[in-house]
Each structure stands twice: as structure tokens, then as C-alpha cells.
Amino acid sequence: MISITNLSYFLGSRALYDNASLHIKPGQKIGLIGLNGTGKSTLLRIIDGEYQPDGGTISKAGDVTIGFLNQDLLSYQTDDSILAVAMQAFDRQNALQKKIDELLHEMETNYTDDLVDKLGKAQEEFEALDGYSVQSRAEEIMEGLGFSTEELQRPLRTFSGGWRMRVMLAKLLLQKPSLLMLDEPTNHLDLPSIQWVEKYIQNYEGAVIVVSHDREFLDNVIDVTVEVANAKLNYYPGNYSFYLEEKALRNEIQKGTYENQQAKIRQTERFIERFKATASKAKQAQSRVKQLARMETVDAVIDESARVNFKFQFTTQPGRHILHLDDISKAYGAKKILTHADIRLERGDKVALIGANGRGKSTLLRIISGSEPVNEGRRQLGHNVSFSFYAQHQLESLNVDDNMLEELKSANPNKSEGELRGVLGCFLFSGDEVFKKIKVLSGGEKSRVALAKVLLSQANFLLLDEPTNHLDMQSVNILIQALDQYEGTYVVVSHDRFFVSQIANKIWYIEDEQIKQYPGTYDEYEWWMSERKAEEVASEGAVPKPQAAAPKPTAPKPSDTQRKELQQALKKANQQAEEAEAKISSLETQKRKLEAELADPATYGSNGALQTRQADYQRLTKDLNSLQQQWETAMMDVEELEEKLK
Template identity: 80%
Template structure:
């Protein structure tokens, strides 16, 4: 269908592609992946002919049609309704409809046989193209992408960039090109819409190339991965999970070949050095010199899985209770978001707030942050709670005249330049990159700087709104590692299922104008949701706890009624108090050991020695797990003592 042979394309002296080749077959579903800046979007623009290559051939079959969804479409605006814009996909059908309407109008005043013949031919072609169903098809796709029936007749201009992008996607899907090219289509979709698009692409008859950082999406829709790396296009026959396994195997084989070749080169060089001056061996030495010159070198494997080696600490430990929302109500005109809703957060909660767009997820984050006006009800932060809030619009608050180091320094003046460089290195900024001004950065680079600022803020409570938008897979992986190391509490809005499954221990969603909590991981929540649907929505899925209104206040305990019962309660109270004291002493000892290990992990002697670093890191993780366990036991003993005191009161 499309053949790319020996493609070369240069940006100045840098080769984005050099003798790269690939073939796109009919019906093939390709996931195009690679680090930011490797040229994924450029390849799509080369295929469509928007860019001209510096070498090679891109040949297309004569009947190939291409539809291209890209971020430039965000700027498109018109006063036409979104239904009209989507129906622009039916170009020939619309021409015929106008022709039929004009003929009918003319026949009202000038009835002629020739007009009847024209009308009959136009109506036959219109019917053959299934023209009488085009509106229902457009409505079905728009509603599948999250629009309500009332939205369909509103002007496109009234919608935000993300929603306009959905209209452009609907238009492309209705055109049904033989090759559909989608550049980061999930960036502006909520979870139900992503799942709808997945099903549509799975059943799509044409070929698809999709650029995406959403691993779950790629796993569900593609049958081939093409990786852009080293100015070449590398094929992997399978979905993203298969690619991860196959890539690791290929890297292992390549690294083995590289090491064997390097050993052979060293051995040959030693032979040359030893015998080049001896007359009897000079010819053999010269032969080996020529052999080395002709040798095709195997490249060393570059580890693209960057790892975070910086601890994002906070100086103030909060109390057990992080946040109380009581009797909170919020509405926009007639649209109710929350009605008398309650929510609780405790220290260590890692919450993913999920659901369809328009349900109020970002509004809830702003309510938690205290920045949402005209909200009824009570919001209380716990003792020593300090929070930091990341949202896409806050990229605008970056000082565009600062360089990256200066911007991070403003977030945490206590950090040295070396420490700030380490943080920027975690977010893939190295060398002189750190001196780039914010104004020259791409959207994804600004997102990484803003995220680094949030993590440097030393806040013990984070609010993150769609932090993975515009991040490539390596950057998402870095963020996951940072959050796994983060010891505070956070609430994160995200539609990236892989990301959510890695970082959340609780799920929040808004239903019936209430904040609902599912007390488990995202995978468990998905399973529970499917069970709930299969049982008619009653929520009674065996083995998995049902969600509740987030953390309702438990009923007060009943007081003791007689002397024997009081004595028993006093003994139990004494035991619980003693246990709490014992646990507290153990916590103090472990905290001291933890500080000592942290100091050792920061020393050059450990950092530069891989074995020592691995051993110390293992000890640190073991100690941290032990400390978490004992802290939970301490809290349990304290709660038990508190309940017993209430009964004795």
C-alpha cells in the first residue's frame, strides 16, 4: 500500500532518518514509538507529503487515501455546528444533496423531463452511497467521542481545543481513508472515549498508524510496533507488551555481540602492537590492521530506560488526616457537579481520580486546593499539610525568561546547582540543556520542568491534573518512579490506564454528584466495574469491596455499662497504650537508621560503586517497608486506644 525505501531526512546536520525503510500493508495497525525529538510526527508529515525528504523514495498505491489527525487541528474554528463539521467528511454525498435540493426547487416552477432524469440519477447515486444515513453515522461517532445530543448543534467555536480535536477525529473516522494516521489521539480524550476509539480502530478495515504514549491503548489496538531509534525504523511484530519483551531480548543479544566484538578488537590490537615491528610477523600484523578497518562495528546498547536516583523529600511530616471535605456542593448555573458530598484523605493515600470529561474532576482538584470560587460546604486541611498543585494551565505561570536551573531554584532555593542538575537529569535534561530559557521549550519540555518544580516544592500533599499529557513513554516512566519513591499523599487526575495502575492505591470517581471511593488498585476497580455491569449495576462483585462515599465518619462507640466491662476495657486500654508506646520506640529507632542509610547513599564512595549502591538500596527499601508496617501497627494501636477511651468516658 505504502513503501518507504532508504528514507533520509536532516534537520541541519542532524539526521532524523538515514536510509530508513518500512512498508505499510492494507489493514495493518502500527504503533509508532520513540523518544521525543526522534521524528515520529515528522515521519507522518513526510508520508502525507507535507515535508520533502532529503533522500529515498516514498511510493503509494494509486487508490490510497490518507487521513491525518495532528495537533495543528486544535486551532481550527468555525461557527458551523459540530455535526455540520463532522459531516463535511461526506464530500460527494453533500454535493449530491445540494444538487437534489436545487433540482427539486427548480422543478417546483419549471417541471421538465430532463430535470426528472437528472433528479433520478442523483437520487440513485445518493442512495448507492448510503447518503440517507450519513447524519445518523455522524451523530453516532460524535456521541461515542463524548458529545451529548444537545452538543451536536452548537457551533464548533464554543468548544475548547480538546473538544474541537474530537470533532476533527470524528470527521476523519467518517471519511474512512485507507490509511488513518493519528498523532497522540488520546491526549484530549477521557477514558470512556479512549475505550470507544479502541473498539472502533480494532474493527477499522483500513490501515492505521498511531503515535501514542498510552501503553494500554497501543496494547489494545496495534499489531505491529515500529520504533524510531538511531535514525532507523525498527520493526516488532506484535503489540507494545510484545515489543518490551522482544526489545529486551534483542538488546541482550546485541550487547553480547558488542562485548564479544570489543574483546576480539582488543586482542587483535594487542597482537598488532606486539608484532608490528618484527619482520617475521609484520605481514600478519598488517593483515589484522586491514581486518579492523573493514570490520562492521556492532553498536553498544543504549539504556533508554532512565531511572530516577534522586529522592523527593519533604521536611514537615503531616498528621494522619490530610483532608476533610464535608457537605460540599458545587454547580455551574444549572449544571450540578457535587451535591452535599463528603470525602476524606489520610496520610499515604495515593488516589487516582478518573471518569468521563465534564464530571467535575478538575473542579474537585480546585476545590481541594481551595482555588474554586463559590463552593458550598467545608474544606479542612490536616495538621502540617502543605500542598503543591500541577495543572496544564499552570505551564503559563513559568517565567519564560528564566532558564531551567533558575526556574527550579525558585521552587526550592535550598538546593545546590548540582542537586538541581540531578533533578533535571531525571527529567531528561542534560548538559547545556539546563541553560535553555523556558520560552524556547516545547510543550512536553515545559510539562517536565513544571513537574520537576512540583516535586521539588517539598510539599507533602500533591495535586496533579493530567500530568502525563505531552510526555513520552520514558518521561512517563520517570514520573512513575518519582511517585513510587514519594512518601507523601497525592490525588492525580489521569486517563492513562497504565500510569494509573502503577501509582494508585485508591480510586475516586464522581457519580450521582457524589465523590465515590473504590478502596483498591485500578486493575481491581476495572474488574469490579465489569462485574458490576454483568450483575446489572448493583455493585455486588464477589471478593472485591464495593465503593463508598469517600470515608464517611464512623458511628460513635457505645459507652461501657457495668464494672466488669469497665475493668476489661481498662485492661485492654493499658495493653493498647503499651503497644503504641513500644511501636513508637521502634519507629524512632528505624527513623534513625533510615537517616543514616540516606546519608550513606549520598556519599561518593557508595554512589560510584555499583555493588555497594545496590546493597544499600536493598537495605533501604527493606527498612522503609519495615517502617511502614510498624507505623500502620502504631496507628492501629492508637486508634484502638482512642476507641477504648471513648467507651470508658
């Protein structure tokens, strides 16, 4: 279908591609992967004809049509409805519909055999092109991508960039090109829409090339992986998981070949050096020189698996209770997000907040941070909780005139330059790159700097809104490692299923205007949800169950006097819990200090010092156990009193 042969393309003196070749066959589903900056998007633009190669050829079959979803489409604006924009895919059908309408209008005042004949031919062609179903097909795809029926008539101009990109994707899917090229489509889709697109691509009859950093998306839709590396296109006949296994095998083979060749080169060089001045061996030495010059060298294997190896430190340890949202209600006009919702967050919780766009995930993060006011309810942070908030729009808050080192220094002035360089190294910035100004960085590079700042902030509670957007797979892997080492608490909004499966021990989702919690990993949550949906489907066709017994009468609501007494008791119980929590935190600090002293060999040199510290340690442990029981009792009283006040 398309043949790329000996492709060369240069950015200045840097070769993005050097004699690279690839053959795209009909119906293939290709995942194009590689580090940021290796030229993936550039290759798509070369195939589309927007960029011209510096060398090589690109041959296309005569009937090949190409549809290209790229980031430039975000700038397209119009007052036409999004349904009308999507239906621009049907050029011929639209032209025929317009002609049919004009002929019918003309026939109202000028009925002739010629007009009847023209109308019949236009209607026949329109029917052959399935013109009567194009609008329903467009509506089906638009709704699959997350648009409601009511939104289909809204002007494109009124939607944000991400939603406009969905309209452009719908238009491309309706065109059904023989080659569909998608550049980072999942960046603008929520989880239900990603799953819908997966199913669509799986059943798509044409060929597909997709650039994506979403591992699970690639595994579910592609059957070929093409890696852009070292200015070449490396072909792997399988999905992303196959690529990882196959590349590890290839690297092992390449490593052995490289080491053998290097040994042979050293041996040859020693021969040349030893005998180049010896008359009887000079000819042989010269022959070895030519042999080395003709040798096609094998590249060393580059280890791309970056490792995070710095320790995250807190200025203060929080108490057990990190956050309580109590009876929260939030609405934007008539649109309700949360209604009398409750949720608790405890120390050590690693939460992924998932679900469709428009349900209020980012709103909930802002409510947690305190930057979004609520209509009703109370937000309560626990003792010694300090948080840091990462969101895409906060990239704009980076000081564009700072270099990377200066920007990280502003987040943690106590870190030395060497320590800051170490952090930047973990986020793939090395050498003099750390002196690059923020204003010259790409979107992905700015994201990495902003994430590094958040992790350096010494906050014990993190809020991360779509942190993997614009990150390549290596950077996502770094973030996974960083969060795995992080000993604090976090809530992360993400649609990247692989990322979520690696970092979360609890799942939150918004349903029926409530914050629901699943106490397990994402893989466990997915299994539970599939079982739940299967039960719902089965129950729809099941015989109705006997009517349940009447519910027990609810307890009478407290009088105003009783409510006042309950509120005073609740205030006292909360105060007791907070006091106990503060004492627990103080004793835990003393206990850690004693443990360090007991681990010091110098302590064992003085018998009196050892006995004193052991006695102090036993006393502290006893006091801690007593305080923890007091805290638990107080919290049980709080929950009981809150229940009575409802």
C-alpha cells in the same frame, strides 16, 4: 500499500532518519514509538507529503487515501456546527444533496422531463452512496467521542482545543481512508472515549499508524510496533508488550555481539601495534589494518531505563487527617457538578480520580486546593498539611527567562546545584542542557521541569491534573518511580490506565453528583465495575423482586436549641481531635529523634545515657498510644454528631 525505502531526513546536520525502511501492508495496525524528538511526527508528515525526504523513496499504491490527525488541526475555527464540520467528510453526498434540493426547488415552477431525469439520476447515486444514513452515522461517531445530542448543533468555535480535535477525529473516521494516521489521539480523550476509539480501530478495515505514549491503548489496538531509534525504523511483529520482551532479547544478543567484536578489535589492534615495524609481519599487520577499516561495527546497547534515586523530604509531617470535604455543593448555572458531597482523605492515600470529561474532576481538584469556591459546604485541611498543585495551564507560570537550574532553585532554595542537577538528570536532562532557558523548551520538556518543581516543593500533599500529557513513555516511567518513592499523599487525575494502575491504592469517581470511592487498585476497580455492569444488565431482564418492606421511620430532626447544643459539642470534639493530633505529631518527632539516638553506637558507651533514653522511649510510646486512643474517640464523636446534625 506503502513502501518506504532507504529514507533519509536531516534537521541541519542531525539525521532524524538515515537509510530507514518500512513496508505498510493493508489492514495493519502499527504503533509508532520512540523518545520525544526522535522524529515520529516528522515521519507521518513525510508519508502525508507535507515534508520532502532528503533521500530514499516513498511508493504508494494508486488507490491509497490518507487521513492524518495532527496537532495543527487545533487551530481550525468556523461558525459551522460541529455536526456540519464532521459531515464535510461526505463531499460527494453533500454535493448530491445540494443538487437534489436545487432540482426540487426548480421543479416547483418548471416541471420538465429533463429535470425529472436529472433528479432521478442524482437520487439513484445518492442512495447508492448510502447518503440517507450519513447524518445518523456522523451523530453515532460524535456521540461515541463524548458529545451530547444537544451539543451537535453548537458552533465549532465555541469548543476548546481538545474538543475541536475530537471533531476532526470524527471527520477522519467518517472519511474511512485506507491509511489512518493518528498523532497522540489519547491526549484529547477521556477514558470512555479512549475505550470507544479502541473498539473502533480494532474493527477498522483500513491500515492505522498511531503515535501514542499510552501503553494500554497501544496494547489494545496495534499488531505491529515500529520503534524510531538511532535514525532507523525497527520492526517488531506484535503489540507493545511483545515489543518490550522482544527488545530485551535483541539487546542481550546485541550486547554479546558488541562485546565479542570489541574483544576482536582490541586483539587486532594489539597485533598491528606489535608487528607493524617487523619486516616479516608487516604485510599481515597492513592486512589487519584494512580488515578493521572494512569492519561494520556493532553499536553498544544504550540503557534507556532511567532510574529515580533521590529522596523526597518534607519540612513538616502531616497528621492522619489530610482533607475533609463536608456537604460540598458546586454548580455552574444549571449544570450541577456536586450536590451535598462528602469525602475524606487520610495520610498515605494514593488516589486516582478518573471518569469522563465534564463530570468535574478538574473542578474537584481546584475545590481541594481552595482555588475554586463552592456553593455550599466546607473544605477542611488537616494539621500541618502543605500541598502543591500541578496542572497543564500552570506551565505558563514557569519563568521563561530562567534556565532549568534557576527554576528548580526557586522551588527549593536549600538544594545545592549538584542535588538539583541530580533531580534534572532523573527527568532526562543532563550536562549543559540544565542551562537551557524555559522559553526554548518543548511542551514535554516544560512538563518535566514543572513536575520536578512540584516534587521538590517539600509539600506533603500533591494534586496532579493530567501529569502524563506530553510525556513520552520513559518520562512516564520516571514519574511512576517518583510517586512510588513519595511518602506523602496525592490525588491524581489521569486517563492513562497503565499509569493509574501503577500509582493508585484508591480510586475516586464522580457519579450522581457524589464523590464515590473504591478502596483498591485500578485493576481491582475495573473488575468490580465489569461485575457491576453485568449485574445491571442481568437485572434489567430479571423477574421483578417482591416489594421491600417499608423503611423504618427516620429520627425527628433536632430543634433549634438541640441543634445549637450539637454544634457546640461538635466544635469541642473537633478541637479535641485537632489538639490530640498536634500532640501526636510532636511526640512522633521526638520518638524519631530518640530512635536515631538509640541507633547511634555512642549511646551504648554510656550506661546512664542508654538507660535514660530507653526509659524516655517507653514513656513516649505509652503517651502516643494514649493520645491515639483519645484522637480516635474524638473522631468517633465528630462523626456521630455530624450524623445527628444532618
